[in-house]
Amino acid sequence: MSIKTLVINPGSTSTKVGVFEDETLLFEETLRHSTEEISQYASIIDQKDFRKDIILNFLKNKNCDPKTLNVIVGRGGLLKPIPGGTYAVSEALLADLKAGVQGQHASNLGGILAREIGDEIGVPSYIVDPVVVDELTPMARVSGMPELPRRSIFHALNQKAVARRFAKEQGKKYEELNLIVIHMGGGVSVGAHCKGKIVDVNNILDGEGCFSPERSGTVPVGDLVKMCFSGDYTEKEIYKKICGGGGFNGYLHTNDARVVEKMVAEGNAEAKLVQDAFYYQIAKDAGAMAAVLHGQVDQIILTGGIAYAPLTREKLTESLGWIAPITVYPGEDELLALCQGALRVMTGEEEPKTY
Numbered sequence: 081m082s083i084k085t086l087v088i089n090p091g092s093t094s095t096k097v098g099v100f101e102d103e104t105l106l107f108e109e110t111l112r113h114s115t116e117e118i119s120q121y122a123s124i125i126d127q128k129d130f131r132k133d134i135i136l137n138f139l140k141n142k143n144c145d146p147k148t149l150n151v152i153v154g155r156g157g158l159l160k161p162i163p164g165g166t167y168a169v170s171e172a173l174l175a176d177l178k179a180g181v182q183g184q185h186a187s188n189l190g191g192i193l194a195r196e197i198g199d200e201i202g203v204p205s206y207i208v209d210p211v212v213v214d215e216l217t218p219m220a221r222v223s224g225m226p227e228l229p230r231r232s233i234f235h236a237l238n239q240k241a242v243a244r245r246f247a248k249e250q251g252k253k254y255e256e257l258n259l260i261v262i263h264m265g266g267g268v269s270v271g272a273h274c275k276g277k278i279v280d281v282n283n284i285l286d287g288e289g290c291f292s293p294e295r296s297g298t299v300p301v302g303d304l305v306k307m308c309f310s311g312d313y314t315e316k317e318i319y320k321k322i323c324g325g326g327g328f329n330g331y332l333h334t335n336d337a338r339v340v341e342k343m344v345a346e347g348n349a350e351a352k353l354v355q356d357a358f359y360y361q362i363a364k365d366a367g368a369m370a371a372v373l374h375g376q377v378d379q380i381i382l383t384g385g386i387a388y389a390p391l392t393r394e395k396l397t398e399s400l401g402w403i404a405p406i407t408v409y410p411g412e413d414e415l416l417a418l419c420q421g422a423l424r425v426m427t428g429e430e431e432p433k434t435y
Contacts, residue, residue: 083426084148086197087418088135089155090189093118095131097138098415099149103423107142108415111135124184125192132193152198153422154190155414156210158182161232164213164240164278165433166421169195169205173435182212206432208421209237211285215277220372233285234269235384236278241417242383242409243273257378260369260404262396264386265412266335268292268362272369280372282365287322290361293335293386296326297361328354337386359392363399370403377404384412 082101089096093115098108111134121127139146156167157177167173169191177188191207198205213236221229239261247254255276263269267284268291282289282297291297299322308318321330329335331354332343343351370377380400386392387410397406424430 083150083423085419085422086139086146086149086152086194087154087415087422088152088190088193088197089414089418090131090186090193092186095134096415097135098419099139099142099144100416100419103416103420105416107144109138111138124180124186124188125178127186128189128192128196131189132196135193135197146197146201149201149203151203151422151426152194152205153418154192154194154205154207155187155237155418156191156207156212157188158185159210159212159435161212161214162210162435163215163433164209164236166206166208166425166430167435168432169198169207170435173207176435187211204426206422206425208418209240211236213240213278215279216281217279220280230288231283231286232278232281233283234271234278234281235263235265235267235284235412237414237417238263238383238412239269239271239273239278239281241413241420242381244420245409246379246381246407258373258376259379259381260366260373260377261381261383262362262366263412264292264337264362264382264384264392266292266294268295268297268384270362270365270369272372274373280369285323287326290365291327291358293328293337294324294326296322296330328358337389341389341391359395359399363396366396366400367403375403380404380406382406382408383410385410387411 085100087098093113095111097111099106158180159176160181173191174195177191180188194205211233214232216232223230243259243261244254247257259273261271261273269281269284270289271278271281284295287296289297307313328340332340332351334340340351340355344355380403382392382396387408393408425432
């Protein structure tokens with residue numbers, strides 16, 4: 081018997097929705113929300129009924145009766161740090177999504193909407209591998225400053241999904257392999273996957289690791305402290321330099337890697353330097369993760385939007401090919417990854433985790 085899944089992935093100005101039969105996509109849509117619509121609501125949680133009505137109207141327009149669905153899965157939000165996996169949307173999980181225990185973000189609505197729609201039609205609701213997946217070893221948490229332990233915030237959903245995909249294609253279990261996964265989008269995360277757990281990864285939210293199209297990555301800390309106390313910047317402006325205005329945006333005033341590549345092709349020397357430094361820093365971080373895995377790396381996986389560029393494979397193979405073979409899974413098919421997480425539980429392949 082096939083399993084029909086509704087997948088809900090809320091973003092700041094859109095809600096991506098898809099309906100799957102097993103792993104086959106029946107239909108999907110990115111439901112866009114204007115600034116005027118969103119600005120009517122004082123908080124993200126206040127948008128719940130607005131987004132729910134849009135989702136249900138979308139299903140109606142597709143002649144999809146919600147009662148034909150077997151399971152609802154939503155994007156996980158900023159919960160407390162948890163191991164990877166598929167989690168039932170329990171009362172405790174629901175409460176923390178509403179409270180925003182690590183911050184308010186549109187993704188918090190994923191589990192809330194899944195639970196509400198699921199309860200109404202009497203089917204289970206889940207979230208899968210939220211950004212707060214934390215499987216760091218105790219040693220990896222030590223930063224050098226006791227007050228500031230390292231935190232795990234990264235592209236957990238896509239990193240886990242491509243790692244499992246590679247394992248399946250090799251006829252192996254994810255838990256049998258050591259992998260380095262490099263996700264390259266607006267932020268870049270480089271994770272060391274050791275036998276099914278991501279034991280080390282850079283925090284892409286607060287400025288750690290390689291720079292990216294929108295993030296500064298690790299910067300000289302002493303100079304950053306001086307900048308913070310110079311009186312020239314507000315706290316908000318400093319944070320914008322770290323997350324949003326750093327990386328490509330800071331140097332070249334674009335967050336589009338394709339534009340940077342065009343600038344390089346046109347002879348822009350600064351763009352060439354920044355692009356070379358971008359791949360250099362990614363390779364340096366991946367080399368560090370190879371050390372974390374004691375050099376026992378089965379495969380390096382490149383993923384995210386920037387992995388579409390042939391130059392990405394060329395540059396990173398040149399720097400990292402001596403460590404392990406390289407596989408490219410460009411993009412980030414989040415709807416399918418969420419669906420697969422729910423299916424693993426619905427088919428009994430995995431037990432749902434408790435938050």
